[in-house]
Amino acid sequence: MRKLILAAAGGVLALSLAIHAASAGPDKVQIPMTYASSYVKIATIDRYDNKTVRTVYMNPEAWAAAKPGEPLPDGTTLILEGRSARLGPDGQPMLDANGRFIPTDQIVLIATQQKRRGWGTEYPENIRNGEWEYAVFQTNGSLNTGANLQPCMQCHKPRAADDFTMVAARIVKDQKK
């Protein structure tokens, strides 16, 4: 009888964990680790505050469908890859001939922002970013389950006019006008 109770308790625990995993936001999100070659590179930003080079990629279907001044299409995936900048002897980023940072091979961040119809309903309105979901990945492609995504949503929240993106909607507006 005791074994039966333990087994039942274990089953309930496993079920509750499975339900939690299915409903948790970042678990919905997947990205191809071939993004550097299969996605469209839309921006490269030198971050002076943390001495990194941040490259923004967009899935080609979304890039093709995106229209200036309109919300980004359903199915948009944005990937933000951060690399350390090469530093000089003074500890400051070295610059290339165009005055840009020189990225190293060291990836320090892979974050994504994905938009799917019906997503985001589990978030309270004061933090919800429309139908966008966020996730952070390890360099081996596995989901970083410990990542705190709240700052991502807080930072992007005021950018509703740019469909909750810091860069992508502006790039579409600028390059497809």
Next chain:
Amino acid sequence: MLRRFTARDAVLAAAAVVGIAIGATAGSVSAGTAHKVSMSGSKYMPAEVKARVGDTIRFDNDDFENHWVYVPTVGNYQVSRAGLKPGESFEITAREPGKFTVLCGLHTSMETVVTVAK
């Protein structure tokens, strides 16, 4: 043999001094004009900057809170400087012609447009 310092010499000397001064000014102009942008009251001022290649555009946080200067578009001008504290500055060098909007990552109403001519 030494000769007297005449009025003509004085005029020539004055002309030389003026010439040196003009040269120094011309030199600093060719090195680029420094444009300053204020952030007081969570507002970029001026709202429009007209610069030339070689100029610098300096964003002074003369406000009472942090700001986050960033340029989302236009090739080599894509930069970001978060956590700019009161009293700190961030400078962009105009290296090529173009037109870009500078935003603040914390305050959506803050925008200034920079146009860089040759």
